[in-house]
Amino acid sequence: MTRSAADVTRGRPVAVRCRSVTKTYGSGQSAVRALRGIDIDVHTGELLMLVGPSGCGKTTLISVIAGVLDRDGGECTVLGEDFNKMRSDAKTAFRGRNVGFVFQAFNLIPTLTIAENVSVPLLINGHKRNAAVEQAKSMLSQVGLGTRVNDYPNRLSGGQQQRVAIARALVHKPKLLVCDEPTSALDHVTGQKVMELLRDVASSNDLSLVVVTHDQRIFEFADRIAEMDDGHIEQISGGLGHKVAEHPSESALT
Amino acid sequence: MYATALKMLFRDKSKYFGIVMGVMLASMVITQQGSIFVGIMSRTTATITDMGWPDIWVMDPKVAFIDDTKPLxxxxxxxxxxxxxxxxxxxxxxxxxxxxxxxxxxxxxxxxxxxxxxxxxxxxxxxxxxxxxxxxxxxxxxxxxxxxxxxxxxxxxxxxxxxxxxxxxxxxxxxxxxxxxxxxxxxxxxxxxxxxxxxxxxxxxxxxxxxxxxxxxxxxxxxxxxxxxxxxxxxxxxxLAAYTSREFTWKTIMYFIRNTGIPINFGVAVGLGLLIGTIITGFMFYSFTVDNLRYFGTLKAMGTRDGTLLRMILLQALVVGVIGFGLGIGAASWFGTSMRGTPLAFVMTWQLLFVAGSAVVIICMLSAMLSMRRVMTLEPAIVFKG
Structure with missing residues (x-):
């Protein structure tokens, strides 16, 4: 059974709200306008995919949403907070508590075991070391790697490493998960499994997911797909091809 | 997070050994050459220091050092x-x-x-x-x-x-x-x-x-x-000139320092040790940080504060400094011990260890500062760059 975008977003609170968000790299004639007025909302429990050609601004938008890059203009609130109005340390602490990251290149620290890698967000949030590692092991069991907790990342396959990265992104129970090309380094079957995992986690934890991808094979997992081009959102479709709106306005988004 | 920093350091074995070797080399050269310098200087005053008895040495005012006797x-x-x-x-x-x-x-x-x-x-x-x-x-x-x-x-x-x-x-x-x-x-x-x-x-x-x-x-x-x-x-x-034993000892030492090429010869060796140690350690430590920049960026994106990252890098620098310094003075001590009974002048004093330790601190701080600058200016958005 498929769900429409309206089904997913109806009645659910907005986790991320972006209005007229702009971002320009450089200045003068060499300036690159990466975002040219983005309007988009991400709802609790929703899996939103950002798609589009390279250089269209997907990664810039996900960076702004995740609070690792400051926007130049417009408004953007995440869980009701505006990153641009927060001090650096407060922003960092907010990210640590509320945002999970899954990266294209996994970014697992190669000199830590996978349990230690997964425990890092808990340590950042002040958990005791032993408790953090135990919780990390439990999380790894949930992603099917309970027997590999003492292995180093380089001993795992790409799919396994991405599962570790997902475990790391979820272990501290964030409210927003941002994923950058989570399946691009994986084969089709593994990519499907990773997306199933993300989909299940999102729906069961009321987690908002924003996934940047080029991989059309995983579009089926999206609740909504935002197509970007040249710093704009061209259209937002419902998952599985259900179109929600073209040139979305604020009313259409909410 | 500090245990994580140490694991990142210790488990990158090649870099870790490289950095420790750099610090060790610098500590060893500084301590060993310094000890020989102190040994030679102490020999210049052996006649005074072996004669612990007098409170005061009286001599002709023109006497410049112990071997410069001008009879009275x-x-x-x-x-x-x-x-x-x-x-x-x-x-x-x-x-x-x-x-x-x-x-x-x-x-x-x-x-x-x-x-x-x-x-x-x-x-x-x-x-x-x-x-x-x-x-x-x-x-x-x-x-x-x-x-x-x-x-x-x-x-x-x-x-x-x-x-x-x-x-x-x-x-x-x-x-x-x-x-x-x-x-x-x-x-x-x-x-x-x-x-x-x-x-x-x-x-x-x-x-x-x-x-x-x-x-x-x-x-x-x-x-x-x-x-x-x-x-x-x-x-x-x-x-007549009258000096305490300590004053006469230092007068003799200062004579040799001012009037012979001994200090500059040893100074060059010690300076070289410091320079080589700083370059090797600085380069290796910086390279270690640059290699881990993506992971520091990841930690930063995941919510690690700048201050914590700085302390992690400082801790890494401190640990390699302490281990390298320990190995360096150990090697210098072994050298001194193995040369006991030979004409080699070798006296390792706590003051010398303090100087060598300070040099190591400078080396490690310079290395850490180079690395910290990279991490501080690091945009956490780097984590999304492939």
Missing amino acids: QTTALSRVRGVEGVNFAAPLYKGQLRARLDNGEFQNCIVIGLDDATLTGGPPEMLRGDLSDLRQADAVIVDYVGATTRLARANPLPNGKPIPLAVGDTMELNDKRGVVVGISKNTRTFQSQPIVYTTYSRAIQFAPKERKQLSFILVKTTPGMPIAEVCKRISETTG
Whole structure:
């Protein structure tokens, strides 16, 4: 059974709200306008995919949403907070508590075991070391790697490493998960499994997911797909091809 | 997070060993060369430091260092004895005389003539015989190193080892007979010349005739009297220079530092060690940080504060510094220990360790600062760049 975008977003609170968000790299004639007025909302429990050609601004938008890059203009609130109005340390602490990251290149620290890698967000949030590692092991069991907790990342396959990265992104129970090309380094079957995992986690934890991808094979997992081009959102479709709106306005988004 | 920082460091074995080796090399070179420098400097003052007894050394005002003797008139001794605060004053002869060896060769020796009555200023330790044996006719005491090396007698056997000078042997000093009555243990002197102790009056007989032959006056102050005050009184009353043992030691050391190439030679070696250590360590540590930049960025994106990242890098630098420093001074100590008994001058002092430790701190801080600058200017958005 498929769900429409309206089904997913109806009645659910907005986790991320972006209005007229702009971002320009450089200045003068060499300036690159990466975002040219983005309007988009991400709802609790929703899996939103950002798609589009390279250089269209997907990664810039996900960076702004995740609070690792400051926007130049417009408004953007995440869980009701505006990153641009927060001090650096407060922003960092907010990210640590509320945002999970899954990266294209996994970014697992190669000199830590996978349990230690997964425990890092808990340590950042002040958990005791032993408790953090135990919780990390439990999380790894949930992603099917309970027997590999003492292995180093380089001993795992790409799919396994991405599962570790997902475990790391979820272990501290964030409210927003941002994923950058989570399946691009994986084969089709593994990519499907990773997306199933993300989909299940999102729906069961009321987690908002924003996934940047080029991989059309995983579009089926999206609740909504935002197509970007040249710093704009061209259209937002419902998952599985259900179109929600073209040139979305604020009313259409909410 | 600090345990995580240490794991990141320790488990990157090649880089970790490289950084530690850099610090170790720098510590070892600085400590080893420094210890040799201190060893040589301490030998320049061996005559003073081996003679722990006097509170004050009195000499001609023009004397620049211990080997620069400018004899005084014997009346100077009486004048010094008359100064208030002087409890006891003894004459000391110090000069270089030629000893004639069995094989006909000559060897320059340091001859020290002690006060006939009290024998004050004698060697720090006797290995054979007794200091009072100097009261025997023609008696001399020879230091162990001199007796076993430069003053040793030729072995009649082909390729046989030289036979050390022993108690009862005779030697010829400036055509005058001396009988060895004891062997002493002394600190090697700067030129490693044999040291021959005898009485003051006999030393005067051994020495070529000169009008003035009193090299130094050794003074013990009256108990409770400030030594500096007595020095001042002696200078004012007699016109002679009077230094405490410590002052005279430093005067001698400073003479060698100012007037010889020793400091600059060792300074270059120490500086080179510091430079090489800084370059190797700085490069390796910076390279370690750059290699981990993506992970530092990841940690930053995941919510690690800048201050925590800085402390993680500082901790890594501190740990490699402590381990490298420990290994470095360990290697330098091993070198010093293995060279014990050889002519090598090697004295490792806590001050030297402090200097080497400070140098290591500078090396590690420079390395860490280079790395921290990269991490501080790191945009966490780097994590989304493929």
